[in-house]
Amino acid sequence: MSDKAVEHLSEAEARAELARLSAGLADANRAYHTLDAPEISDAEYDALKRRNAVIEARFPALVRDDSPSRQVGAAVADGFGKIAHQVRMLSLENAFDDADVADFDDRVRKYLNHAGALAYTAEPKIDGLSLSLRYEAGQLVQAATRGDGEVGENVTDNARTIADIPHSLHGAPKLLEVRGEVYMSHADFAALNQRQMQAGDKIFANPRNAAAGSLRQLDAGITASRPLRFFAYGWGAVSDALAATQFDAIARLAALGFQTNPLTVLCDGPDAMLAQYRAIEAQRATLGYDIDGVVYKVNDLALQARLGFRSATPRWAIAHKFPAELAWTELLGIDIQVGRTGALSPVARLRPVTVGGVVVSNATLHNEDYIAGRDAKGNPIRGGKDIRVGDWVQVYRAGDVIPKVADVDLTRRKNDAQPYVFPNECPECGSPALREAGDAVRRCTGGLICPAQAVERLRHFVSRHAFDIEGLGAKQVEMFFHDTDLPVKTPADIFTLAARDAANGLRRLKNRDGFGETSSAKLFAAIDAKRAIPLDRLLFALGIRHVGEVAAQILARHYGTWEGFEAAITHALPGTDAWNELLAIDGVGQTLAESLTAAFQNPAERAAIDALVAHLTVQPVVWKAVSDSPVAGKTVVFTGTLEKMTRAEAKARAEALGAKVAGSVSAKTDLLVAGPGAGSKAKEAARLGVQTIDEDGWLALIGAT
Numbered sequence: 092m093s094d095k096a097v098e099h100l101s102e103a104e105a106r107a108e109l110a111r112l113s114a115g116l117a118d119a120n121r122a123y124h125t126l127d128a129p130e131i132s133d134a135e136y137d138a139l140k141r142r143n144a145v146i147e148a149r150f151p152a153l154v155r156d157d158s159p160s161r162q163v164g165a166a167v168a169d170g171f172g173k174i175a176h177q178v179r180m181l182s183l184e185n186a187f188d189d190a191d192v193a194d195f196d197d198r199v200r201k202y203l204n205h206a207g208a209l210a211y212t213a214e215p216k217i218d219g220l221s222l223s224l225r226y227e228a229g230q231l232v233q234a235a236t237r238g239d240g241e242v243g244e245n246v247t248d249n250a251r252t253i254a255d256i257p258h259s260l261h262g263a264p265k266l267l268e269v270r271g272e273v274y275m276s277h278a279d280f281a282a283l284n285q286r287q288m289q290a291g292d293k294i295f296a297n298p299r300n301a302a303a304g305s306l307r308q309l310d311a312g313i314t315a316s317r318p319l320r321f322f323a324y325g326w327g328a329v330s331d332a333l334a335a336t337q338f339d340a341i342a343r344l345a346a347l348g349f350q351t352n353p354l355t356v357l358c359d360g361p362d363a364m365l366a367q368y369r370a371i372e373a374q375r376a377t378l379g380y381d382i383d384g385v386v387y388k389v390n391d392l393a394l395q396a397r398l399g400f401r402s403a404t405p406r407w408a409i410a411h412k413f414p415a416e417l418a419w420t421e422l423l424g425i426d427i428q429v430g431r432t433g434a435l436s437p438v439a440r441l442r443p444v445t446v447g448g449v450v451v452s453n454a455t456l457h458n459e460d461y462i463a464g465r466d467a468k469g470n471p472i473r474g475g476k477d478i479r480v481g482d483w484v485q486v487y488r489a490g491d492v493i494p495k496v497a498d499v500d501l502t503r504r505k506n507d508a509q510p511y512v513f514p515n516e517c518p519e520c521g522s523p524a525l526r527e528a529g530d531a532v533r534r535c536t537g538g539l540i541c542p543a544q545a546v547e548r549l550r551h552f553v554s555r556h557a558f559d560i561e562g563l564g565a566k567q568v569e570m571f572f573h574d575t576d577l578p579v580k581t582p583a584d585i586f587t588l589a590a591r592d593a594a595n596g597l598r599r600l601k602n603r604d605g606f607g608e609t610s611s612a613k614l615f616a617a618i619d620a621k622r623a624i625p626l627d628r629l630l631f632a633l634g635i636r637h638v639g640e641v642a643a644q645i646l647a648r649h650y651g652t653w654e655g656f657e658a659a660i661t662h663a664l665p666g667t668d669a670w671n672e673l674l675a676i677d678g679v680g681q682t683l684a685e686s687l688t689a690a691f692q693n694p695a696e697r698a699a700i701d702a703l704v705a706h707l708t709v710q711p712v713v714w715k716a717v718s719d720s721p722v723a724g725k726t727v728v729f730t731g732t733l734e735k736m737t738r739a740e741a742k743a744r745a746e747a748l749g750a751k752v753a754g755s756v757s758a759k760t761d762l763l764v765a766g767p768g769a770g771s772k773a774k775e776a777a778r779l780g781v782q783t784i785d786e787d788g789w790l791a792l793i794g795a796t
């Protein structure tokens with residue numbers, strides 16, 4: 092997000108920033124709603140949305156068809172049937188402070204031309220996922236997630252397994268769609284993660300993700316085993332009105348057998364609404380489930396009907412969000428963690444403190460400059476205040492992200508407090524830790540002799556886009572790393588596990604707790620299955636700094652085979668033909684070339700790589716030469732939902748084939764790839780006569796089917 096004040100933006104800058112915000116928010120939405128894996132915090136998301144709204148308010152002519160202000164959530168995930176909502180499932184406008192709430196009340200009364208006070212309900216905003224339950228003749232016939240607001244996922248079988256959701260209703264209207272939030276309590280969340288951990292399964296980041304991941308299971312049996320709950324807070328289509336007011340309608344839902352939130356109250360205006368906001372905020376930590384604000388709704392349903400909706404939000408309701416959470420506590424110490432590429436990351440060890448209902452005892456301190464009170468360019472941050480062990484520091488937690496140390500209270504600093512000296516040796520292996528010019532990070536130079544780097548590399552090696560060995564996740568490799576009977580210290584050791592285990596007599600894996608005959612046989616089979624591995628995956632899995640997925644693909648495509656790659660890189664010293672060839676590859680720069688050749692020419696690294704490759708059959712990567720790829724030199728735009736790959740992957744592959752990927756359709760566009768839910772871009776392409784194909788057509792075109 093640009094930090095230029097909106098009033099200083101030129102029209103061109105505003106247009107460009109709206110385009111960036113639209114794309115960024117679309118990615119964030121997809122990560123949150125479709126993949127259940129948020130990439131940015133709620134506070135950051137809200138900040139982006141607000142910036143978008145402010146720019147649009149100043150430049151109404153620039154509002155995009157795909158503007159985030161017109162959208163709700165994200166398109167449906169693959170694998171579920173789709174249900175078109177009879178009444179759209181909308182989102183809520185946000186209020187961030189008392190003035191926003193007063194404005195909301197003013198706007199509502201102005202719209203209605205209502206001089207006197209208006210009554211509103213106030214209730215917690217539950218941090219879960221919304222669900223629409225359709226009852227016909229009192230029977231639950233359908234349950235759908237919100238999806239993009241128009242079309243949701245059919246999760247009927249899953250919803251039936253939730254105890255709070257009645258299967259039949261007595262005395263309900265003939266048609267009734269009940270809407271509410273599916274959520275998981277803190278206690279159930281903790282117990283679920285405990286079970287997941289013991290089973291070596293996915294650990295959920297927070298109760299919301301756990302609830303979403305549990306509801307959106309293709310196997311309803313799994314949903315049934317997860318402790319989900321449901322609060323009803325509204326309705327969609329109804330054959331007869333439930334009541335005349337919001338408050339009575341909710342009471343009616345409670346009488347029909349739904350759980351409704353006990354903190355719902357009726358308020359006679361903004362003062363009472365704010366009082367209830369404070370009361371709910373004060374109870375937040377002890378509620379036992381996550382809430383992220385308070386929702387106010389106009390109580391009179393006839394007035395709600397008159398107020399109606401904007402494109403994505405009702406005029407009659409607003410969500411008053413809780414601020415990002417802060418607390419002050421003592422900094423007990425600073426630990427240095429060593430990452431996969433040797434980066435030394437300072438972590439604050441804190442006297443445990445509750446920040447918005449979550450006990451925080453660690454927080455990130457980013458890097459040595461941050462501790463010293465400077466940014467990467469040497470300019471002061473926090474007014475230049477440094478952070479010292481023993482200081483009182485402010486801890487900040489926004490959404491799901493790792494807590495941060497935001498500020499320090501100098502008035503409480505002890506007289507003998509010493510400035511923190513960042514180590515210039517790796518705390519794990521003692522090797523020198525150096526900081527390259529222009530790099531904010533200090534790194535251990537120990538490479539594989541550093542145990543911390545070795546473990547992180549193994550975790551990376553088995554990760555999803557690398558070897559992705561079933562049953563051998565980050566937790567398991569770490570366990571094997573410390574194992575005395577069956578140690579795995581380097582990737583090659585994974586491929587000798589079965590043979591070494593066979594020689595272990597009574598101490599075999601199958602005799603261990605949590606393993607047994609079947610799971611140890613399964614693990615070895617899963618490892619065997621990955622002995623044949625495509626070159627690009629292998630290169631990515633090696634975890635060489637600057638060699639990410641895209642670089643690995645570019646390298647694999649260029650060199651084709653392991654033998655060709657290895658021979659070239661081993662001999663690529665600056666000045667040689669091999670070096671020049673490497674640097675001439677589109678997408679390979681000096682930094683990548685240096686990092687790659689350094690790894691291959693370092694004897695210890697090289698020995699580990701050779702030992703690994705001896706166990707593998709590296710599959711050549713057959714890519715069409717860019718010049719004769721059917722999309723080389725073409726400008727391609729992706730729109731709508733891609734079902735077989737992520738946007739990031741589609742873009743990387745198109746670019747690898749020599750195409751240019753653009754964000755919007757123009758006369759320069761050669762090809763539009765439109766998935767389900769394509770909107771304005773598809774229309775624009777049709778208007779301009781741009782060729783449009785679907786995802787399968789695209790995969791066929793690039794020869795990827």
Ligand code: IVH
Binds near residue numbers: 181216219272324410
């Ligand atoms: S009312 C017309 N009430 O918040 C919109 N929503 O940000 C009706 N939510 O999609 C929504 N608690 O998933 C409403 N008490 C509450 C809520 C609530 C949580 C969620 C809901 C909605 C989202 C909007």
